Amino acid sequence: MQIPQPYLLFLGDVTDPLAAKTARGILHWRPDSCVGQLRLTAQTVSLQLADLSLADAKNLGVKTLVIGTANAGGVIPESWQQVLKDAVQMGFHIASGMHQRLRDIPGLSALAEQHQVQLFDVRHYDTPLAVGTGQQRAGKRLLTVGSDCSVGKMYTALALDRALNQAGTPAQFKATGQTGILIQGQGISVDAVVADFISGAVEALSPGFDTHAWDIIEGQGSLMNPSFAGVSLGLLHGAQPDALVLCHELGRPHIRHLPHMPMPDISEVLAANLQAARLTNPKAEFVGICLNTSAISEQEAQLVCEQWRERYRLPVTDPVRFGVDNIIQRLVDRGA
Amino acid sequence: MQIPQPYLLFLGDVTDPLAAKTARGILHWRPDSCVGQLRLTAQTVSLQLADLSLADAKNLGVKTLVIGTANAGGVIPESWQQVLKDAVQMGFHIASGMHQRLRDIPGLSALAEQHQVQLFDVRHYDTPLAVGTGQQRAGKRLLTVGSDCSVGKMYTALALDRALNQAGTPAQFKATGQTGILIQGQGISVDAVVADFISGAVEALSPGFDTHAWDIIEGQGSLMNPSFAGVSLGLLHGAQPDALVLCHELGRPHIRHLPHMPMPDISEVLAANLQAARLTNPKAEFVGICLNTSAISEQEAQLVCEQWRERYRLPVTDPVRFGVDNIIQRLVDRGA
Structure with missing residues (x-):
């Protein structure tokens, strides 16, 4: 799967800025791949990109219309369906991170086939896989893990x-969630x-390679989150990471959405991840x-x-x- | 989901005794629910049950025809399809632990609807679930965990x-894999x-209860098996076990199907399971x-x-x- 770029970011009639987080993430990390935005109303959230019609976008070389919004049910509103059909008829691919599948919109699959374009439902994964x-x-592989979601x-x-690529160490980002997949144009939604x-x-997402230095694999969930720890452990074993980076939000009162679950001790999170990682890579280390x-x-x-640097004897930063x-320096010092 | 019993065990044209393991398990654990067997050839494996035609089985009160065999691809052979259709037309439900779905056999779903019987594909699970x-x-819950599959x-x-039920301590078996589901008539194939x-x-499989003493939950995979550990961890967190029993095969040379993965140290398996279990039940203990x-x-x-009893300070047995x-004595001593 490779979602053709550049993108036109579709924002529908969304007015809550938080609901446009996915589109904002794509724009932040791949500004050169975002040619413009398509908003259905004047009140729709704006990313300060050029407002383009489908015809404008076609002239500017856009390949894919990306639904860059989220809503509670993950359902694609009926009021958006005409634009999606128009887009398909004009030869755009469509990519969506919504729960509802594009192909479940009546008539859209047939139109896509007729116009030889693809519908990418990045939250779903239907291709046959082998067991790990x-x-x-x-x-070499680096995986980000978390104290929580x-x-x-x-x-x-x-x-x-x-940063690795800018430092002349070729790396590839490997996406495991819908926003990451839309940013990178490929990946597998492991959950x-x-x-x-x-x-x-x-x-399958990060097979053996000798073409670059690092695969940087996006983590999901947390070994300490009882909703999703199974995904996190399978991801950890499959990633076979040489290097791990722990992510944590300061001041979070409890596991997300679960007030009865206290946040875990950081030393325990580090130890649990390291122990589990070493099943498939005895050399795994936090960096x-x-x-x-x-x-x-x-x-x-x-x-x-x-x-924290002193307490855990690791480089500690707020990446933002x-x-x-x-x-990066620690990776270089280790001989990356 | 509740698969109506009693069963007629369908053995098809299978000649490898190992391929009839599922049928044998059902017969071993639920002999009163197995009225007979249906074999397509004289060479087919026999479980020493009465050979019954569909008409015989109907007269003896059989409710469900169970495909109790496995094969490499998990595909239901075409030569079996006529019997399945006949069975549906005679009012039998059908249950299958094969990978290929019964409803993907051309015409079978329509026949089932017409004759108001159900098709149970126990290896699949399509009902919407909530996250844990x-x-x-x-x-109280007891979970069996393993050093491997x-x-x-x-x-x-x-x-x-x-044994608990025989000792007057009411327990319910909760099945998490296809054979267990066919034995119990219900369950969820968690993998x-x-x-x-x-x-x-x-x-969802083992919700809160006060109707009996114990839910005994069937484990899957192993935290130490890199193919399936994600399933095992999610199962462990969801089971929220008060009691854990470790299962192990003496003399196994390496993790099943993975010659490069040595068998783990038993102390490590105990520790890893206990640590993970305590995330959702701080009182979890091996019994x-x-x-x-x-x-x-x-x-x-x-x-x-x-x-082993001396080394691990736990009751140790070969259940067979x-x-x-x-x-059971240890559970009683703990105040079960």
């Missing part, structure tokens, strides 16, 4: 990918595969910690990073505020 | 279930659910170890069980050779 084996494979694992992976194939999916410090001032954040150079 | 929460729930987790769970819902599936000692003599096996009374 844990067999050693060529190439939504603590910056995708952001950290993308920041490391960018959507059949449970037996979690580690196998990651082995850094990325904190989301948005709840405190920048000065306080610097202090916390310094304290301070970048990831100290982690 | 780890929220404490009423009732195929080490006796289902056998042990069924043996414990039977077949979408990865995000592994722990949620087990919470016994079940060994498959079929590779050694009964006398040697007794010696090994004695040695020596029963599970010592584990």
Whole structure:
């Protein structure tokens, strides 16, 4: 699967800025791939991109219309369906991270076939997979893991990918969730595969390679989150990581959506991940910690990073505020 | 889902006794629910049950025809399809643990609808699930876990279930794999659910209860098997077990199908399971170890069980050779 870029970001009639998080992520990490935005109303959230009609976008070389929004049910509203059909008829591919499948929109699959374009439902994965084996494979891999969901694992992976490439160490980002897949144009939504194939999916996503230095694999969930830990463990075993980076949000009161589950101790998170990782890669090591410090001032954040560096003897940073150079340095020092 | 019993066990034209393992398991654990067998040829494996025609079975009150065989591809041979159609037309439900779905046999779904019978594809699970929460729930739960796949987790769970009930402690067996589901008539094939819902599936399978003493939950895979550990961890978190029983096969040279993966150290398996289990049940404890000692003599096996009892300070038994009374005693001593 490869979603052709560049993109036209479809924002529908969404007015809640949070609901456009996916589109914002694509624009942040792949600005050169985002030619413009398509909004159905004047009140729709704007990403400060050029407002383009489908015809404009066609003239500017756009290949894919991307539904870059989320809503509670994950359902594609009926009021959007005409635009999607128009887009298909004009030769655009469509990519969506919604739960509802594009192909379940009446008539859309037939139109897509007729116009020889593809419908990418990145939250679903239907291609047959093999079960994982844990067999050693060529190439170095870094995986971001978390103390919980939504603590910056995708952001950290993308920041490391960018920094490594900028430092002349060729890296590839490997997406495991819908936003990451839309950013990279490829990947596997590992939480959507059949449970037996979690580690196998990651082995397929990051096969043996000698073409570049690192695969940077986006983590999902947390070994400490009782909703999703199975996904996280399969991902960890399948990733076979040489290097791990822990992501954590400072000040989070409890596991996300679960007030009865306290946040785990960081030492325990580090130990549990390392122990599990070594089943498929005995050389696995943590090379850094990325904190989301948005709840405190920048000065306080610097202090916390310094304290954590001493406590855990690892490079610690907030990738948004301070970048990831100290982690890159650690990778270089290890001989990456 | 409840598969109506009693059963007629369908053996097709299978000649390899190993391929009839599922039918044999159903007969072993639910002899009163197995009225007879249906074999397509004289060479077909026999379970020493009465050979019945569909008409005979109907007269004897059979409700469901069960495909109790396995083959490499999991495909239902074309030569079996006519019998399945005849059965549906005579008002039998059909249950299958094959990979290929009954409803993908051309015409079978329509026939089933017409004759108001059900097709049970127990290896698949299509009912919507919620994600797990780890929220404490009423009732006591025991989970069997393993050093690997195929080490006796289902056998042990069924043996414990039977022994508890015989001792006057009401227990219910909760099936998580296709053979267990066919034996019990209900359950969820947890390795077949979408990865995000592994722990949620087990919470749905064993909800809070005050109607009996124990739910005995069948484990799957192993935290130490890199192919399936994600399933095992989600199952462990969802089961929220008060009690754990470790299953292990003596003399297994390496993880099943993976010659490059050595068998793990038993102390490590115990520790990893206990640590993970305590995320959702801080009171989780091991109450016994079940060994498959079929590779050694009964006398040697007794010696090994004695040695393991001292080493791990737990009741140790081979459930096939020596029963599970010592584990039941431990449960009673704990105040079950």
